[in-house]
Amino acid sequence: MREYFDLELKALNDKLIEMGALVEGAIKNTITIITNGEYDKLETSRMIEEKINKMEREIQNYCLNLLLLQSPVAGDLRTVSAALKMITDLERIGDQAIDIAEMSTYLKDCENIYSMTHLSEMAERSSNMVTTAIDAFVKKDLKLAKTVATMDDAIDDLFNKVKQEVIDIINANKELDQQAIDVLLIAKYFEKIGDHAENIGEWVVFSITGKTV
Amino acid sequence: MREYFDLELKALNDKLIEMGALVEGAIKNTITIITNGEYDKLETSRMIEEKINKMEREIQNYCLNLLLLQSPVAGDLRTVSAALKMITDLERIGDQAIDIAEMSTYLKDCENIYSMTHLSEMAERSSNMVTTAIDAFVKKDLKLAKTVATMDDAIDDLFNKVKQEVIDIINANKELDQQAIDVLLIAKYFEKIGDHAENIGEWVVFSITGKTV
Numbered sequence: 001m002r003e004y005f006d007l008e009l010k011a012l013n014d015k016l017i018e019m020g021a022l023v024e025g026a027i028k029n030t031i032t033i034i035t036n037g038e039y040d041k042l043e044t045s046r047m048i049e050e051k052i053n054k055m056e057r058e059i060q061n062y063c064l065n066l067l068l069l070q071s072p073v074a075g076d077l078r079t080v081s082a083a084l085k086m087i088t089d090l091e092r093i094g095d096q097a098i099d100i101a102e103m104s105t106y107l108k109d110c111e112n113i114y115s116m117t118h119l120s121e122m123a124e125r126s127s128n129m130v131t132t133a134i135d136a137f138v139k140k141d142l143k144l145a146k147t148v149a150t151m152d153d154a155i156d157d158l159f160n161k162v163k164q165e166v167i168d169i170i171n172a173n174k175e176l177d178q179q180a181i182d183v184l185l186i187a188k189y190f191e192k193i194g195d196h197a198e199n200i201g202e203w204v205v206f207s208i209t210g211k212t213v
Numbered sequence: 214m215r216e217y218f219d220l221e222l223k224a225l226n227d228k229l230i231e232m233g234a235l236v237e238g239a240i241k242n243t244i245t246i247i248t249n250g251e252y253d254k255l256e257t258s259r260m261i262e263e264k265i266n267k268m269e270r271e272i273q274n275y276c277l278n279l280l281l282l283q284s285p286v287a288g289d290l291r292t293v294s295a296a297l298k299m300i301t302d303l304e305r306i307g308d309q310a311i312d313i314a315e316m317s318t319y320l321k322d323c324e325n326i327y328s329m330t331h332l333s334e335m336a337e338r339s340s341n342m343v344t345t346a347i348d349a350f351v352k353k354d355l356k357l358a359k360t361v362a363t364m365d366d367a368i369d370d371l372f373n374k375v376k377q378e379v380i381d382i383i384n385a386n387k388e389l390d391q392q393a394i395d396v397l398l399i400a401k402y403f404e405k406i407g408d409h410a411e412n413i414g415e416w417v418v419f420s421i422t423g424k425t426v
Contacts, residue, residue, distance in 0.1 A: 057425070064294055067280040081277055088301055167390045170383045177380045181397065188401060212270070 019055040020134035023090045026097035027127045037111050045101040052094035056087045082207035089196040096189045117165040122158045126190045129197035136204045148201030155194040162187040232268040233347035236303045239310035240340045247317050258314040265307035269300045295420035302409040309402045330378040335371045339403045342410035350417045361414030368407040375400040
């Protein structure tokens with residue numbers, strides 16, 4: 001019985017790692033679109049997002065079945081309930097990645113606006129945060145999981161920088177006002193991605209220690 | 214046994230209604246702060262948010278215990294899993310309400326900036342959306358639950374209006390640029406509140422029909 005349950009927990013773990021990899025792929029694809037203007041990759045973004053949504057439902061059902069059929073306790077119960085919450089954050093990151101990709105099409109033909117702000121650094125840092133959170137989960141690394149939260153301040157600071165840069169752009173070039181506002185909204189989405197990565201880090205801490213942050 | 218389980222489901226229902234009422238209170242309190250500049254109510258906002266977070270954890274544990282101890286099936290399983298997901302959306306709405314309240318303090322002494330945009334209408338409509346979603350849950354009203362999704366388009370349209378108004382403000386009054394950008398971010402939070410209300414409507418539909426939207 002126990003052996004069988006261990007196999008099921010391993011399967012759950014594998015599914016989460018797969019979903020994590022998809023989410024990382026979604027962000028990387030979005031950054032490629034923004035950085036290189038490869039708008040034909042939007043279709044890939046949409047496909048990845050669909051897969052992520054499908055995996056969320058699949059893992060959710062898997063977790064509920066585990067809860068129903070196996071009545072896990074203690075550490076196992078923590079693992080399953082952390083999984084149930086973590087997939088919501090992963091799915092939201094997927095949503096934000098596609099939202100950014102879609103918004104970036106409004107900025108076609110004026111991609112140089114990105115270089116007028118700290119947006120690329122925000123993108124890079126929030127992507128790193130997600131990778132670190134998923135890594136911490138994969139390796140069950142408590143120290144790494146706790147690191148994630150410390151990475152968020154830099155992103156918040158960058159967001160405030162972008163905010164000021166956007167104001168400066170609008171004041172200096174009226175014809176770029178719409179685009180500058182879109183850059184700000186994209187920056188807001190990256191900030192949100194950082195928040196969700198932080199949540200994932202917290203769920204990893206919870207699944208290891210049983211303590212909510 | 215069945216009778217006892219019905220009592221537990223009723224208790225879950227009552228807890229959700231209580232959490233819903235707190236979330237509605239959080240939004241109303243935020244709107245009062247914005248509309249009347251009653252910044253002393255910020256403390257109330259913080260207290261409500263803490264209660265909402267506590268209730269999320271409480272209901273989550275309650276649901277997990279129900280799943281573990283009672284192994285519900287069919288409609289009951291749907292009710293419990295919908296509850297588990299719904300509380301995440303309710304908690305996020307609570308977060309957004311407090312985020313808006315905190316941001317509004319940056320706009321102290323220039324509240325007339327709100328009247329230069331469609332922000333109040335956005336606030337009113339997203340608050341209505343949340344009330345409708347919670348109402349649909351309380352009354353188990355499928356038709357009402359489906360109505361929620363139809364309310365979101367108007368909010369998206371209003372967001373685009375606010376976006377343009379913010380650009381106009383920045384172009385016309387340079388000294389209001391920071392504040393105008395804050396209005397835009399507040400509008401974004403109200404838009405997100407609408408999205409979460411839509412999710413709650415979808416969970417109500419799922420708990421009644423078993424179909425995900």
